[in-house]
Amino acid sequence: MRGVAYNEELAGRVRASLADRTDVEEKKMFGGLSFMVAGQMCCGVLKNDLVVRIEPAEFDKLIAQPHVRAFDFTGRPMQGMVYVDNGALADPEVLQTWVQRGTDYVAAHSSAAKRRKRG
Numbered sequence: 510m511r512g513v514a515y516n517e518e519l520a521g522r523v524r525a526s527l528a529d530r531t532d533v534e535e536k537k538m539f540g541g542l543s544f545m546v547a548g549q550m551c552c553g554v555l556k557n558d559l560v561v562r563i564e565p566a567e568f569d570k571l572i573a574q575p576h577v578r579a580f581d582f583t584g585r586p587m588q589g590m591v592y593v594d595n596g597a598l599a600d601p602e603v604l605q606t607w608v609q610r611g612t613d614y615v616a617a618h619s620s621a622a623k624r625r626k627r628g
Contacts, residue, residue: 511585515541515554518522519595523554526601526608539582544611547619551611558592561607565589589614 527533527544534545535568543554553560560580563571564587571577576597580590598604 514556516557516595519557519559519598520554522598522601522604523552523608526605527612530612538565538628546612546615549615549618550609552614555592557595559595559598559604559607561593561611562589563591563610564614564617 523544524535527546530546532547534548535544536543538550538553539555539560541553541560543550543553543560545551549562551562568579568588568591571591572579576594578592578594579586580592581587593607598607
């Protein structure tokens, strides 16, 4: 019997929180499910956790919160991503806040913004 790589109920809740957007694509990544917004990963579900892209400058503040820890999938923490334990996401507003952090990150670091900086 094969185990589920990600919490499908949580993935459904994330999907619903992004339902008003037209630029969302789902991809299997890291053995879980990633939600791409405007071509960039904003968040995902891995096992029973939400994975969220964040501003690296907010990393220390965010991982100090209960139920939040560094994304260390490879054994090396990534300053721009965190895990949020599903147990902390029962309130839809809390989940929406975390998903919004990911979409805010993508908006601030869009491919178009990167091209403008170079030009």
